[in-house]
Amino acid sequence: MSNQKITPRKQNYAQWYQDVIQSAGLAEHSPVRGCMVIRPEGYAIWEAIQRDLDLRIKRSGHMNAYFPMLIPQSFLAKEAQHVEGFAMECAVVTHSKLENGHDNQLEPGGPLEEPMVIRPTSETIVNHMFSQWVQSYRDLPILMNQWCNVMRWEMRTRLFLRTAEFLWQEGHTVHETRKEAESETLRMLDTYADFCEQMLAIPVIKGRKTNKEKFAGAVHTYSIEALLQDGKALQAGTSHFLGQNFSKGFDIQYLGRDQKLEYAWTTSWGVSTRLIGALIMMHSDDKGLVLPPAVAPQAIAIVPILNKKQDDTDIRTLIDQLLKRLLPEKAIKIASTDRDSIEKYIINENTNQQIVVDWRKYRPGDKRYHWEKRGVPLRIEIGPREVAARSCMVKRRCDNTQASMQIDDLTPDWLRDQLASIQKTMLDKASQFMQSNIRHANSYDELKHILKEHGGLVRCFFEPNDEIEKKIQEETKAAVRNIPFDQNTSIGRCIYTNMETSTEVLFALAY
Amino acid sequence: MSNQKITPRKQNYAQWYQDVIQSAGLAEHSPVRGCMVIRPEGYAIWEAIQRDLDLRIKRSGHMNAYFPMLIPQSFLAKEAQHVEGFAMECAVVTHSKLENGHDNQLEPGGPLEEPMVIRPTSETIVNHMFSQWVQSYRDLPILMNQWCNVMRWEMRTRLFLRTAEFLWQEGHTVHETRKEAESETLRMLDTYADFCEQMLAIPVIKGRKTNKEKFAGAVHTYSIEALLQDGKALQAGTSHFLGQNFSKGFDIQYLGRDQKLEYAWTTSWGVSTRLIGALIMMHSDDKGLVLPPAVAPQAIAIVPILNKKQDDTDIRTLIDQLLKRLLPEKAIKIASTDRDSIEKYIINENTNQQIVVDWRKYRPGDKRYHWEKRGVPLRIEIGPREVAARSCMVKRRCDNTQASMQIDDLTPDWLRDQLASIQKTMLDKASQFMQSNIRHANSYDELKHILKEHGGLVRCFFEPNDEIEKKIQEETKAAVRNIPFDQNTSIGRCIYTNMETSTEVLFALAY
Numbered sequence A, B: 001m002s003n004q005k006i007t008p009r010k011q012n013y014a015q016w017y018q019d020v021i022q023s024a025g026l027a028e029h030s031p032v033r034g035c036m037v038i039r040p041e042g043y044a045i046w047e048a049i050q051r052d053l054d055l056r057i058k059r060s061g062h063m064n065a066y067f068p069m070l071i072p073q074s075f076l077a078k079e080a081q082h083v084e085g086f087a088m089e090c091a092v093v094t095h096s097k098l099e100n101g102h103d104n105q106l107e108p109g110g111p112l113e114e115p116m117v118i119r120p121t122s123e124t125i126v127n128h129m130f131s132q133w134v135q136s137y138r139d140l141p142i143l144m145n146q147w148c149n150v151m152r153w154e155m156r157t158r159l160f161l162r163t164a165e166f167l168w169q170e171g172h173t174v175h176e177t178r179k180e181a182e183s184e185t186l187r188m189l190d191t192y193a194d195f196c197e198q199m200l201a202i203p204v205i206k207g208r209k210t211n212k213e214k215f216a217g218a219v220h221t222y223s224i225e226a227l228l229q230d231g232k233a234l235q236a237g238t239s240h241f242l243g244q245n246f247s248k249g250f251d252i253q254y255l256g257r258d259q260k261l262e263y264a265w266t267t268s269w270g271v272s273t274r275l276i277g278a279l280i281m282m283h284s285d286d287k288g289l290v291l292p293p294a295v296a297p298q299a300i301a302i303v304p305i306l307n308k309k310q311d312d313t314d315i316r317t318l319i320d321q322l323l324k325r326l327l328p329e330k331a332i333k334i335a336s337t338d339r340d341s342i343e344k345y346i347i348n349e350n351t352n353q354q355i356v357v358d359w360r361k362y363r364p365g366d367k368r369y370h371w372e373k374r375g376v377p378l379r380i381e382i383g384p385r386e387v388a389a390r391s392c393m394v395k396r397r398c399d400n401t402q403a404s405m406q407i408d409d410l411t412p413d414w415l416r417d418q419l420a421s422i423q424k425t426m427l428d429k430a431s432q433f434m435q436s437n438i439r440h441a442n443s444y445d446e447l448k449h450i451l452k453e454h455g456g457l458v459r460c461f462f463e464p465n466d467e468i469e470k471k472i473q474e475e476t477k478a479a480v481r482n483i484p485f486d487q488n489t490s491i492g493r494c495i496y497t498n499m500e501t502s503t504e505v506l507f508a509l510a511y
């Protein structure tokens, strides 16, 4: 059993993040530059995210589809801002085979007539197809979503938060009117915000990106911004109102109610595996990962404290009784291999969430640590002392509290309430952290002071401007995260130009 | 409403297949050569396949993970047969950006030090990672699966059945002993066979591939073979015993119980979106798609027969009552847009299966045809006559039968039984078709006669041999599909060499 230590946050935050991921077995770097391997424990979190978000997307009327991962170079060029935004970080496919060259070494063969890129995002290919599907207003709206991998060549990568290849969902919709498209854009932003708060226990601030920070090809980009433990912000999801930019680039026209040809209005929106990075940074501690119950692949780890010399019949009997109390009637037991002594039971067929029992013959401390660093919300420990008292120790990972409970008091209702309570505790803690780390700046000097001394989100009057934002970023490394929706009605002075403005923005250092 | 005609099978089978797909809106060709767009109705079938198969894979102890889609060229070269099998059909990534070249035209820039291919399959990258994860026999077995896209450059493509990019799952496992790896290989073949029969209503024949037909890099490849309506076979899934070929190529060694270093034993297995092609060809008819209930995104389409001039209050009341009878208590209604008058209700939260009500103001015949060609297992039609009698017409898509039913006789149990009965009818029909299209050949002439005049599967004594199989394929276009597991114990004479052999094989033309 590996008992690699986790570097404390105060000592080295970046190393702590890397250690938490490694200790929990979530992901690792691969030999393909910038691409990660998502290990089973990490992928199970992605599956939990997908399962819930997919339902939200479907219930609001969208359907999933799949478009080619290769995009002809000429498609990318059809929307001017878009190609500018993505051309510099594309994986380019130029050949269709490998053949034996000189020295009998493999080399690319079968050059393509036109190079293709691996999708960095799919607006171009999707909107090309939409142009063939849309003839009349009767064909609208089109509400579509795609779960897939995308590729953006990144030089400075960090597991989950920034990788060359990542997994995501990208929604793409087409509408008859500007108003409909705008309300779709905001509806999906709300969906993301609700999802983050309810499932990931991550509170977010909704707002509009400045012109400088918007998506390449969008009219408006909206974002949800989270604040992580080290005081840096993270863009957790974006929703783009694309106006008629792509419908003009790809000729999506429809015959309107008035029998006139009109360009349609489109949107796109996405969240990615970087949410897992946000989740890790938001909740974990120096002992390792802490998972909110709503997306934890395992709800409970039951850890028998086995004494090698003693007979373990009694402990097994008690744990059997405990399982009978907690498991649904038709709980499915996952097949285990001969050597594997971790029993796994599915307690929820919708979510695949499990209860595990760790029968391995390791030292009790090692087994405890194993489940602690994996962030399982509840651990239940039962040793000889507990057997005698028909009790167990229940430990909550989120606040490291523990309590002795009678086995007979554990019921499915108790479990449901515990998980709900943990989820709430985690969201409350994260909300309080965010609230106490939003500071107001009345001048550029104050902004700089706060960024340097306190971090967090800095709210101030500021008139968005590409050039000025660039300068501020050079001087402070901070950018406007977004223009939050909850603007005050007052008027103030822009911290940079000192001109009157009613616009308040949030500045922060960010991932 | 598009009422494009479906070409009858007898007239042009290939065109019929294409028409069925187009009429049901399942998929279409994309501007990217060889790559398809899977439209929502088609993707929903893939989701149904994934959902069920994923549970089977997980319950047998495997976990999902994700590996990079790009594979360094040098990795591919590490297993000699493997690179030979895949090098000629790889998409090769050679550059990391697009930049402005002469004439201000985009061209590939940032050449990579080493070309990479988009995974045609992931044995190489996965086994490279395994070599880092495995040290001791205690680390084994590793039971892993990946859902992803893969790319094999194909020149002659057909929607679902053969496309350059396709979606699939690929299982990869590592074991301590040869025996364990072999039994894993067969266990997953059984899983695929059960899945095809129970979910897709496609009976299959399990067997071993000949040396000529096996996977590039495998010791043994096993397959399940289906027989489609036109008498051609289709390989619906494969499971490979890779022996120590990849563990030697990628240095997966473990310290055994005897403290000696050993090479591990590996397997891989996969099914792909081609299953959707099999499904379509297996069950559809000249009216279009026919879906087995187990994977039908919609279980029932309720079609009100609306009379434009008449008040429709009564029909709406009756359909409300019908829905109350059929829907579970907390049925989720999918949000519909202003102009969309198809109501959708989720009747099963696990599978997302729906009941839809088509309130569109189209002609009744058009609405009937709309759901018929989409293969929805049950249609319930209610017009003024039915309202008067509190009845409805229930139409089964699988055999085009219909019956008048009293609304009050429709219950969730009735629905469950109907769907089970339809599923069984479809599997029985497919099984009978297969049974009556397996013919025995006692000579090469008989083989040729059967292939030419009858098609189907031809069973005969044959001693597998690369050269001879190649010759037979040149002469007849047929190949050995597999050496079925249910061998007779008798001995016969090889139809080609006339030598004694106990091996019986199945020949067929195939997709």
Ligand SMILES: [Zn+2]
Pocket: A449, A450, A453, A454
């Ligand atoms: Zn201060």
Ligand SMILES: [Zn+2]
Pocket: B449, B450, B453, B454
């Ligand atoms: Zn004959």
